[in-house]
Amino acid sequence: MREVLPEGGVIRKLWIGETARYRDHLLRLDPESRRARFGGGVADDFVRRYVETTTGLDAIVHGFFVEGAMRGAAELRSLGAGLLGQAEAAISVEKSWQSHGVGSALLRRTLLAARNRGYRLLHMACLAENRRMQQLARKFDAELSFDFDSVIGEVESSRPTPLSVMRELMSDHHGFATAMLDLQSRILRA
Numbered sequence: 001m002r003e004v005l006p007e008g009g010v011i012r013k014l015w016i017g018e019t020a021r022y023r024d025h026l027l028r029l030d031p032e033s034r035r036a037r038f039g040g041g042v043a044d045d046f047v048r049r050y051v052e053t054t055t056g057l058d059a060i061v062h063g064f065f066v067e068g069a070m071r072g073a074a075e076l077r078s079l080g081a082g083l084l085g086q087a088e089a090a091i092s093v094e095k096s097w098q099s100h101g102v103g104s105a106l107l108r109r110t111l112l113a114a115r116n117r118g119y120r121l122l123h124m125a126c127l128a129e130n131r132r133m134q135q136l137a138r139k140f141d142a143e144l145s146f147d148f149d150s151v152i153g154e155v156e157s158s159r160p161t162p163l164s165v166m167r168e169l170m171s172d173h174h175g176f177a178t179a180m181l182d183l184q185s186r187i188l189r190a
Ligand SMILES: CC(C)(COP(=O)(O)OP(=O)(O)OC[C@H]1O[C@@H](n2cnc3c(N)ncnc32)[C@H](O)[C@@H]1OP(=O)(O)O)[C@@H](O)C(=O)NCCC(=O)NCCS
Pocket: 032, 033, 034, 036, 037, 089, 090, 091, 092, 093, 094, 097, 098, 099, 100, 101, 102, 103, 104, 105, 124, 125, 126, 130, 131, 132, 133, 135, 136, 139
């Protein structure tokens, strides 16, 4: 499915060495969005430590980039060997970029990545009053069943197929080319 994103925006996986861009994005979230993202008010130091653990946990982070700045993110973390086939997902979009389809596009990519890694159960911590996230999840009814009382979303998609793997590979290929162009323009600007 073709993604409609705000002009100039691209979604791609975060590459090794780009953690600072993820940290800066999370630190830029307005207080309300930060609270919604982390399930409560958290200090800057908490956010910094949180991002450090992300790099050590083999997480997959998709970023939404505009002119080299990360304005949105979706993180997929395995819940570890004890909870095989289960993962946690979390999405964040900076205020000025909300309600433009970015969250939907990020969740779509994350569901594909979850499916291709055989995750059947996806936990998404979501505050009960977070109507926006609930609306967003409902758009994926066919793939994701949500129970907002228990705050757990279940990925119902079946096993990965060659086509679903191919879709992710094609996105990665495009994402890599975009990351290289971005790097080149940052080098030229420096
Ligand atoms: C929740 C969040 C990720 C959604 O991202 P987004 O880019 O605003 O979402 P989209 O633009 O793709 O909108 C998805 C759906 O949300 C609903 N929505 C959008 N704006 C809304 C608003 N102001 N109020 C209520 N629902 C709204 C719509 O139903 C929309 O579907 P549509 O495009 O078919 O109309 C984003 O608002 C955010 O980062 N919030 C703070 C952090 C957070 O809550 N994270 C979730 C915890 S894991």
